[in-house]
Amino acid sequence: xxxxxxxVVDNEERMCELLRAALESQDTEVDVAFDGEHGLDHxxxxxxxxVITDLKMPKISGLDxxxxxxxxxxxxxxxxxxxxxxxxxxxxxxxxxxxxxxxKPFDMEExxxxxxxxIEAKRLETENKSLRQQLRIRxxxxxxxxxxxxxxxxxxxxxxxxxxxxxxxxxxxxxxxKELIALAIHQNSGRAEEPFIAMNCGAIPENxxxxxxxxxxxxxxxxxxxxxxxxxxxxxxxxxxxxxxxxLSPALQVKFLRVLQTRRFERVGxxxxxxxxxxxxxxxxxxxxxxxxxxxxxxxxxxxVNVFPVFLPPLRQRREDIPSLIEHFIKTLAGNQNIxxxxxxxxxxxxxxxxxxxxxxxxVIERAVILRGEGPISPEHLPQHLDFKGAKAAISExxxxxxxxxxHERDLIRKALRKADGNKSKAANLLGITRRRLYSMMERLGVxxx
Numbered sequence: 001x002x003x004x005x006x007x008v009v010d011n012e013e014r015m016c017e018l019l020r021a022a023l024e025s026q027d028t029e030v031d032v033a034f035d036g037e038h039g040l041d042h043x044x045x046x047x048x049x050x051v052i053t054d055l056k057m058p059k060i061s062g063l064d065x066x067x068x069x070x071x072x073x074x075x076x077x078x079x080x081x082x083x084x085x086x087x088x089x090x091x092x093x094x095x096x097x098x099x100x101x102x103x104k105p106f107d108m109e110e111x112x113x114x115x116x117x118x119i120e121a122k123r124l125e126t127e128n129k130s131l132r133q134q135l136r137i138r139x140x141x142x143x144x145x146x147x148x149x150x151x152x153x154x155x156x157x158x159x160x161x162x163x164x165x166x167x168x169x170x171x172x173x174x175x176x177x178k179e180l181i182a183l184a185i186h187q188n189s190g191r192a193e194e195p196f197i198a199m200n201c202g203a204i205p206e207n208x209x210x211x212x213x214x215x216x217x218x219x220x221x222x223x224x225x226x227x228x229x230x231x232x233x234x235x236x237x238x239x240x241x242x243x244x245x246x247x248l249s250p251a252l253q254v255k256f257l258r259v260l261q262t263r264r265f266e267r268v269g270x271x272x273x274x275x276x277x278x279x280x281x282x283x284x285x286x287x288x289x290x291x292x293x294x295x296x297x298x299x300x301x302x303x304x305v306n307v308f309p310v311f312l313p314p315l316r317q318r319r320e321d322i323p324s325l326i327e328h329f330i331k332t333l334a335g336n337q338n339i340x341x342x343x344x345x346x347x348x349x350x351x352x353x354x355x356x357x358x359x360x361x362x363x364v365i366e367r368a369v370i371l372r373g374e375g376p377i378s379p380e381h382l383p384q385h386l387d388f389k390g391a392k393a394a395i396s397e398x399x400x401x402x403x404x405x406x407x408h409e410r411d412l413i414r415k416a417l418r419k420a421d422g423n424k425s426k427a428a429n430l431l432g433i434t435r436r437r438l439y440s441m442m443e444r445l446g447v448x449x450x
Contacts, residue, residue, distance in 0.1 A: 009039035009053040036060025055082035148318040172312030175359030194238030202244035220269025235278035246286030340376035
């Protein structure tokens with residue numbers, strides 16, 4: 001219902017008109033009724049977000065009208081007016097859910113301010129509901145691009161863990177969409193109305209990370225001029241998503257383990273124990289099992305956080321999703337514009353290995369949409385290193401502007417690995433280098449496993 005509609009009910013016709021004149025000046029629509037019975041008829045035909053009613057009226061009193069209005073529309077707010085105020089009726093009005101209780105004669109400007117604040121609060125509430133609904137639609141599993149069998153398996157797995165408080169560990173290379181899956185879990189859970197707090201543990205300096213997670217008390221350290229709530233506390237009732245937990249220092253791993261075990265924590269410099277009332281989702285692109293072997297990740301924390309692991313496949317292992325992702329990104333970036341992509345450009349995008357995964361593909365499409373001008377997206381709008389033929393031509397011709405040698409090395413290694421079906425020895429032979437040198441180059445250039 002529109003938030004700026006008001007129903008005024010009073011058996012004094014003059015009072016109704018005074019209120020109508022005062023409140024309609026605030027860009028509101030005001031209807032009036034001269035007794036409780038007619039007021040209730042008005043309300044039954046179309047509920048109002050706000051009702052202002054006199055207390056003493058024939059047939060149906062203001063208190064009875066309040067009760068029936070709340071029964072029909074619990075979200076409607078009711079302001080009661082009376083010239084015969086008693087503490088007992090005020091208490092009774094509040095018990096029945098009245099928003100406010102005004103004693104006649106009252107300051108009309110005071111009423112205008114109350115109504116203005118109430119309408120603004122209703123407007124924000126309506127907007128928030130709409131945004132939450134949009135988020136639910138956007139992050140519904142059926143709306144996340146991924147028609148491949150591997151992604152459908154991920155969705156089926158995640159749907160089973162949405163509800164409840166099980167800790168989920170989302171694993172996958174950088175750019176595979178780990179935070180997107182975390183948001184989908186939150187929006188499809190019973191906590192969707194509550195906060196979703198995300199934090200990248202690898203993006204915050206270690207000396208600040210503890211304060212960011214747990215909060216701090218005033219004076220806890222130099223510069224702590226006020227008490228600050230941490231992310232665990234801000235996520236009250238909702239979900240906290242901790243990305244890149246593999247980057248936590250040993251000291252913070254101990255403290256995080258305690259939170260997982262006891263669901264309790266203290267702010268830095270504080271003594272009060274705070275109960276964690278949020279669900280924990282975590283993610284990492286790192287090989288936790290290797291970190292365990294190297295003594296860089298605690299074994300007890302590993303088993304606590306790895307309760308329900310979800311593995312997101314890299315884009316090179318689900319190439320059949322690339323056309324849908326291209327279409328999705330073009331539509332998102334171009335809005336109502338009808339932008340086409342040539343067959344040659346799509347083939348280049350399909351054949352590239354995408355070390356940066358979906359995020360890298362999105363960036364490439366954004367660049368192409370900007371560069372294309374008025375025509376379709378074609379190979380000339382794509383970075384040259386995506387095209388193996390173009391890359392070889394660039395090496396042989398060596399253009400005046402020069403080349404990025406590492407990009408060509410990286411691409412040649414990926415092509416060799418693909419041709420060798422991931423066999424490192426065969427790939428090294430194809431490139432004319434030793435297997436050891438291939439490993440060294442892969443590490444230096446950031447080339448992942450095939």
